Amino acid sequence: MSFFGGSTSTLPMAGQPDMQARKEAVKASIREELAMQNAQELMNKSNEKCFLKCVTKPGSSLSSSEETCLSRCLTRYLEAFDIVSKTYVARLSRERSERVAQAPSS
Amino acid sequence: MDQFDEATKKELATFVDHEQAQARVNASIHKFTDMCWDKCITGVPGNSFSRSESSCLANCVDRFLDTSLFMVKQIENRRQSQ
Numbered sequence: 001m002s003f004f005g006g007s008t009s010t011l012p013m014a015g016q017p018d019m020q021a022r023k024e025a026v027k028a029s030i031r032e033e034l035a036m037q038n039a040q041e042l043m044n045k046s047n048e049k050c051f052l053k054c055v056t057k058p059g060s061s062l063s064s065s066e067e068t069c070l071s072r073c074l075t076r077y078l079e080a081f082d083i084v085s086k087t088y089v090a091r092l093s094r095e096r097s098e099r100v101a102q103a104p105s106s
Numbered sequence: 107m108d109q110f111d112e113a114t115k116k117e118l119a120t121f122v123d124h125e126q127a128q129a130r131v132n133a134s135i136h137k138f139t140d141m142c143w144d145k146c147i148t149g150v151p152g153n154s155f156s157r158s159e160s161s162c163l164a165n166c167v168d169r170f171l172d173t174s175l176f177m178v179k180q181i182e183n184r185r186q187s188q
Contacts, residue, residue, distance in 0.1 A: 023114050027121055030187055034129050041136050053150060076151040077143065080134060082164055084139045087167040092131070104179075 046077040142166035 053060070054069035062070075110118065146162035
């Protein structure tokens with residue numbers, strides 16, 4: 001974004017920095033949208049799983065022991081998501097490198 | 107989209123492809139977490155996972171993927187022997 005020296009390649013064309021900014025804005029909004037979806041999915045799933053585990057007999061309000069359970073359960077669910085994610089990503093990259101080893105031409 | 111030149115359009119298309127692939131991986135992770143949570147976390151959640159719970163979660167993912175490869179082969183074999 002420097003107008004004085006620096007990235008000269010963006011200067012010659014009028015409107016170029018503007019397009020650059022719009023491009024980044026499009027990317028950011030896509031990233032934000034997906035992050036939002038991800039967070040929402042985690043909320044829904046942990047809500048459902050932890051309700052099943054912790055609120056076995058719904059009373060007139062959440063008891064403090066239910067709240068303690070829910071809070072622990074949420075932490076555990078996020079931890080489970082993390083373990084699953086690491087395992088799956090490791091598997092994907094292992095299989096990818098095996099495929100590359102089998103077909104060195106590509 | 108016509109506010110962008112061809113190179114930028116191409117770059118954005120690549121970006122979207124990449125993000126979509128990432129979103130598919132994420133959707134699988136959500137599915138596996140749901141499934142493996144039910145299989146592995148049978149008691150009330152404690153202050154931390156036991157060693158057996160965390161190894162169950164990791165094994166669950168790998169065995170599910172093994173199962174899916176195995177099933178594909180089985181179906182393939184049956185189709186060939188018919």
